[in-house]
Amino acid sequence: MIIRLLFFVALIAAIVFALFWWIGHSFQKKVKSMFPSAPKPPEVEKLIQCAVCQTFIPKSKAVKKKDDYYCCEEHANLTKY
Numbered sequence: 001m002i003i004r005l006l007f008f009v010a011l012i013a014a015i016v017f018a019l020f021w022w023i024g025h026s027f028q029k030k031v032k033s034m035f036p037s038a039p040k041p042p043e044v045e046k047l048i049q050c051a052v053c054q055t056f057i058p059k060s061k062a063v064k065k066k067d068d069y070y071c072c073e074e075h076a077n078l079t080k081y
């Protein structure tokens with residue numbers, strides 16, 4: 001008798017768990033469809049080091065001269081080739 005009761009409780013628990021999982025899953029889908037162009041996490045830009053002051057700067061903002069990168073035009077002009 002008690003085993004039947006335990007089995008019944010386990011079955012109910014499994015059904016409740018499945019229900020919650022399904023609700024969570026469909027809710028996630030709904031949220032995703034509501035925001036089709038959800039903002040993607042910003043791409044981490046590669047950081048490079050200034051050859052003069054060793055400051056790390058995003059590659060797009062760096063000043064390139066020959067094979068080296070610099071944080072600003074001033075530092076780029078400090079090095080003479």
Ligand SMILES: [Zn+2]
Pocket residue numbers: 050051052053054055070071072075
């Ligand atoms: Zn610099």
